[in-house]
Amino acid sequence: MTFTPDTLYALIAAVLFAGFVAVILLGAVVAVAARSLVRNVTGLALSFLGLAGLYYFLHSPFLALMQILIYVGAICVTIMFAMMLAELHEESRSWLMTVLAGVGSFVAASAFAIPLILMVRRSSWMPASSVQTNPGTIEDLGRALLTRYGFAFELISVVLLLAILGALAVARSGRKPNS
């Protein structure tokens, strides 16, 4: 195999892609299988970093940045803070129960995964649309958010506001004044 710049770039891109996929799957497995909750959150952050890489491959760098900013930067850090506030940890249970729960969950998850993957392999999707109405850049995304999806956009902001107020109300109730 000769290395012209084109094949070299394709090879580098493929290796990067495989690396991102490995990071996603590794992080997801750590997020669900590790014993301590801190490791679970770290695995989740790792998985989301890999997912941001895949978003780059799907030609949407804006979504990749949002993924890192919101998921890794906000949600994972918030979960970590909540764990520190409440000293959350999983208590160990008996060896037999751990194995039984693991096997049962694995069987149930396979019952979802295997049909899904078979369906993806066998189905032929509708052909790609021949006409693209826009190139899908950040400008197009912003224009769509403020015109066609304007109502949903505003509704999301109301949902976020209510979530902030609700979180404050729920977390404050029952707190004693001097403790």
Place this chain on the structure above:
Amino acid sequence: MNFIHWSEQLNVYLMIGALLFAIGIFGFLRHRTLVGMLISGELILAGASLNFMAFGHFRAADPVTGQAFTLFIIGIAAAEAAIALSIMIAVYRNYRSIETRDLKEMEG
């Protein structure tokens, strides 16, 4: 070499999304604490958003559709995480535990 063109195939993305979804289901069933279940729920949402992004990029006439939907999923997930964590802190304050088996005051 087939490996080179993986990043340009719809099926590869769909399979990664399906695997993320299944791993999330696995964690949701296996974990016994509310935090663990929240983390698994985020993984399930991530699998769904990857599917939307892949279809939006490879099949849709308007590639903005998938991106906008994924942005909305991210926003909803942020709201969900905030509410779930505040409920968790309230539960911990009352029960001194977030294990799901300890939360059985309303058990019949």
